[in-house]
Amino acid sequence: MIKVAICGVAGRMGREVLKAVLAAEDTELCAAIDIFNDGLDAGTLLSGETLDVKITSNLAEALATSGAEVMVDFTDTRSVGANVITALKAGVRPVVGATGMSADDFAEVSKLAQNKRLGCIIAPNFTIGALLMIKFAAEAAKYFPNVEIIEKHHDQKLDAPSGTAIKTAEKIIEQRGDFQQGVVLEEEKIAGVRGGKMPGGLRIHSVRLPGFVAHQEVIFGDVGQTLTIRHDTTSRECFMPGVLMAIRKVLRLEGVVYGLENLLFE
Known part of the structure; x- marks a missing residue:
């Protein structure tokens, strides 16, 4: 034992x-x-x-x-x-x-x-589904370098972004290398409205509301198409x-x- x-x-x-x-x-x-x-x-x-x-x-x-x-x-x-x-x-x-x-x-x-x-x-995350999400996102980043992450957790979680979101971003950055994403001089009319910024312009958006447990979407964009990899924790x-x-x-x-x-x- x-x-x-x-x-x-x-x-x-x-x-x-x-x-x-x-x-x-x-x-x-x-x-x-x-x-x-x-x-x-x-x-x-x-x-x-x-x-x-x-x-x-x-x-x-x-x-x-x-x-x-x-x-x-x-x-x-x-x-x-x-x-x-x-x-x-x-x-x-x-x-x-x-x-x-x-x-x-x-x-x-x-x-x-x-x-x-x-x-x-x-371990930022112990769920097999979330680990597969990170793995698949890192693979997708080789072909879709433009990406943003939205993570949603219950409103009692103290830290933001989540450890899972940071881990996902790190794995994506490892694959896509030095990449400047989006408009360099974009203007935020409300501070933080575009989320937190990782190196190379990768954005992470954190939502904190009652009713959520742990959820994350990794959204990739390219001309005429998007790809979303999502994991939801319900219990x-x-x-x-x-x-x-x-x-x-x-x-x-x-x-x-x-x-x-x-x-x-x-």
Whole structure:
């Protein structure tokens, strides 16, 4: 059994991870960390059944006393970097779904993971469909260099654009190279109306509204035609096969793997 600590367990994704870890035959919940519900049994987040694992806000102590082998983190940009560094220092392998880690934190995480010879998986998206969308978009960019991305998420998501949108843009830019897209001197009558601008003019538009989970369109344009590659998430359950795969694979890795596609399409 793989002993798993869940950081951000009371959040929407944290609860889904909790259900998945409890349902899988080879994973065991050993620690539940969240800044809310301190002291309550983790089972109260689901059916109310007692799990004999108390929620705690002290990550370092939880990892030190629980025997955790893997920490799954679905917190947010404000805490993810520090959480991952804490896990690695404790000898625990992180599986990270939270996005928005700073460049400095990422550099420290990479150095720690390498020095301690611990695996660490940081994945902007754990759904197979989204990973295929990124893969197909990168291929299409060889032939359709003019492209914009529209991503839509629930209104409680703190960071914009999403990690998936940034990852998609990076893969597209790798394929199309240095390409100036659109009118160089276009005028925005309302600041930001044309979205955020990546190198070479690639635009990302972020929508935040209640009712959405996670959705993305990659729209390519050429003379007389457009091509749209789209992925829609209708339930957070779709992330869980990827999360469980990462939990299992991170035990055999050394260093940081950024993007689940590096494990799925290897």
